[in-house]
Amino acid sequence: LHETGSNNPSGLNSDTDKIPFHPYYTIKDILGALIMIMVLSSLVLFSPDMLGDPDNYIPANPLNTPPHIKPEWYFLFAYAILRSIPNKLGGVLALVLSILILAIIPLLHTAKQRSMMFRPLSQCMFWILVADLFTLTWIGGQPVE
Numbered sequence: 001l002h003e004t005g006s007n008n009p010s011g012l013n014s015d016t017d018k019i020p021f022h023p024y025y026t027i028k029d030i031l032g033a034l035i036m037i038m039v040l041s042s043l044v045l046f047s048p049d050m051l052g053d054p055d056n057y058i059p060a061n062p063l064n065t066p067p068h069i070k071p072e073w074y075f076l077f078a079y080a081i082l083r084s085i086p087n088k089l090g091g092v093l094a095l096v097l098s099i100l101i102l103a104i105i106p107l108l109h110t111a112k113q114r115s116m117m118f119r120p121l122s123q124c125m126f127w128i129l130v131a132d133l134f135t136l137t138w139i140g141g142q143p144v145e
Contacts, residue, residue: 076140
């Protein structure tokens with residue numbers, strides 16, 4: 001960001017309508033952080049159980065594992081990948097490769113233009129990725145048959 005600067009949504013450089021970062025964005029970011037801290041503090045102090053899972057209040061039975069155990073929502077896509085492959089090593093490799101693919105994608109982008117506006121194939125692949133993640137998350141939340 002310090003070398004090239006930020007640009008507009010089209011990805012093309014334009015030197016018009018630039019404002020300095022400090023004090024405009026600094027004040028805006030501090031105000032947003034303060035509002036977020038106040039909201040989170042009020043949530044933690046006044047209703048800490050509001051976002052909790054109701055299953056956390058069921059007394060534990062150490063002799064019986066409940067059949068409906070599932071991970072938190074942000075791990076459901078990974079749980080679906082692990083659950084879909086019967087071999088343990090294959091499931092772990094599939095999960096690691098799915099994460100490595102996401103890590104390699106930015107390294108493949110070599111164009112000077114940073115926007116996806118003029119790249120319809122990349123846009124299509126992005127929306128397929130989003131649909132795939134939502135589908136895997138939904139599948140991971142379904143009970144095991």
